[in-house]
Amino acid sequence: MESNRPLILITNDDGIHARGITHLINTALKFGDVVAVAPDMPQSGKSSAITVNAPLTVSTHAPIGEARIYSVNGTPVDCVKLGIHAVLDRKPDLLLSGINHGSNAAVNNIYSGTMGAAMEGCLLGIPSIGYSLLDHSPDANFEPLTSFIEEITHKILCNGLPKGICLNVNFPSDCTPRGLKTVRAAKGRWTEEYADYTTPHGTPFYWLTGKFLNEEPGNTETDEYWLSQKYGTIVPIQPDQTASDRISEIAEILKR
């Protein structure tokens, strides 16, 4: 059955059964034909990882409203690549990733599977947006975000995005956002990164944890600042990490 409605591909990194992706699917159904292709299991922290040395399969799930739902035994980027190869019959008009249970603001963009998927869409020439809520809990309340996600999704469907740019959108938890701010990622780093344990047999082992240290807490140019003020934040992201304006400086350092 042909459709003239926009085709929207949805994925995430918390897996096909997460509450956040269900909310995003239901929100996106107002704007077009929706197909979700998401990991069969949680894939937090998978960044832009791809499955190189194992076979991938696609499983079909019960529809959500009129949305077609599939899962893949791989990473968020695998879902985007394989969704386009094996599920969709044409290139999608929009890719939405999320809604992630947890922050992808500041440096978290680089570790985020949610943003890995959005950057993959961008590399494939699809306008792509990652949505995240600053609440890790499985039963996080996504309802207050609906009108903001509708607004952003509508604008990007109508206007598109510049080539090579996708969006990393984060929302504060436990409130209706006061508004939206288009800003840059705050500079900072993770500290106290591991909890230390010992096995019953005396061997040390480690579990990732950590606190994010914001290196510029009062800076109104940054996402972390506006999230702390209960605004939603939109950061334009470029998957191409070449520091184009530093090439001559680096060439100079290598000549010294």
Next chain:
Amino acid sequence: MESNRPLILITNDDGIHARGITHLINTALKFGDVVAVAPDMPQSGKSSAITVNAPLTVSTHAPIGEARIYSVNGTPVDCVKLGIHAVLDRKPDLLLSGINHGSNAAVNNIYSGTMGAAMEGCLLGIPSIGYSLLDHSPDANFEPLTSFIEEITHKILCNGLPKGICLNVNFPSDCTPRGLKTVRAAKGRWTEEYADYTTPHGTPFYWLTGKFLNEEPGNTETDEYWLSQKYGTIVPIQPDQTASDRISEIAEILKR
């Protein structure tokens, strides 16, 4: 035993037993005290993935020359984080990742575990370099690269790197490089990405493959061009993916 020599942390994504990391360790021993902390198994395509929901352990291996050798049951980024947390007693002066068996030029930077590790070092404030050879084979010949790796490693140890910048260095295969070029990543994308199969039970499955399509093959500003001319290439990489110069443009698109 205290040492005044620089402390060099080495990792990779092909695993602690790969030929490329052994070559890099032997090369680095000329410049300082070397500690290698690398994945216990191949981790190609892991990007900046981190292990969030499983315990990590560190195993000790036989030394290579005077280098101390460890493995971790995780990703390249896990190796950097946990190496600093659990193995090293001070912050390293330099992080080297590789030598990767295979290209990390152009868009491959985003999927590369080799570069994931280098970017992690950069985020932690350590001058960091990823080295790759355009040869996937396990018995690739790294010998012709030695003097080039010595030159780059020496310069960066002496001069450092600007905050927030690391280096993605690639070498052509089967030759002594004609020289080094500091350039940007070529624009392009992967095509024909999956081989299609059917299980004995009639279920389709897929295996990642693909050809890289260089969108600007003759462009002398790019890494792919100079690699095709048998030069080694150095691309400055910024882990922070904010498109800082596009913020007002995106804000405008969202207002329309």
